[in-house]
Amino acid sequence: MRLPTILTSAALAGAALGGAAAAEGNAKNGEAIYDRYCAACHGAEATGEGPMQAVLTVPPTDLTALSAGNDGVFPTGRVVKRIDGRDPLVAHGSPMPVYGDFFEGDDASLKTESGQPIVTSTPVRDLIAYLEGLQVR
Numbered sequence: 001m002r003l004p005t006i007l008t009s010a011a012l013a014g015a016a017l018g019g020a021a022a023a024e025g026n027a028k029n030g031e032a033i034y035d036r037y038c039a040a041c042h043g044a045e046a047t048g049e050g051p052m053q054a055v056l057t058v059p060p061t062d063l064t065a066l067s068a069g070n071d072g073v074f075p076t077g078r079v080v081k082r083i084d085g086r087d088p089l090v091a092h093g094s095p096m097p098v099y100g101d102f103f104e105g106d107d108a109s110l111k112t113e114s115g116q117p118i119v120t121s122t123p124v125r126d127l128i129a130y131l132e133g134l135q136v137r
């Protein structure tokens, strides 16, 4: 169990060594994770039109419009919590799978849109970097 407010020494060391690039995540790696674990529902273009769409009772979200739906600001905090399952909405019956345990691994911190740091794992941070680059503003 990881507490969001605790920055591990690994995350701090990573930030010190890698600088801004490390904190921003690797979008290329994020794309590979997306294609493998998210595209089935959210679609290859992330617009919500994956092959699994037909069997879902709730349509998958268009992940290219996250910023557009949030006054032009990418909702980093919300998206991290949706993916790692900290968002209680997910725990209560959303068809969206909870990847918390699956994406456990190296802790990584990133900044939310309000400037607050949030701790998650490296795969989630990379996914965020990829998704952020897909936004139609």
Ligand code: HEC
Pocket: 034, 037, 038, 039, 040, 041, 042, 052, 056, 058, 059, 060, 061, 063, 066, 078, 079, 082, 083, 090, 094, 095, 096, 097, 099, 127
């Ligand atoms: C089994 C199908 C399925 C898979 C696989 C899936 N999702 Fe989803 N996702 C959904 C559905 C359905 C919704 C809309 C309902 C909801 O918000 O709970 C959703 C919602 C979301 C949201 C919420 C958007 C918002 O407005 O807050 C995010 C972010 C998201 N998915 C990201 C991902 C990522 C990243 C992956 C891969 C790691 C992924 N999803 C894999 C079905 C899926």
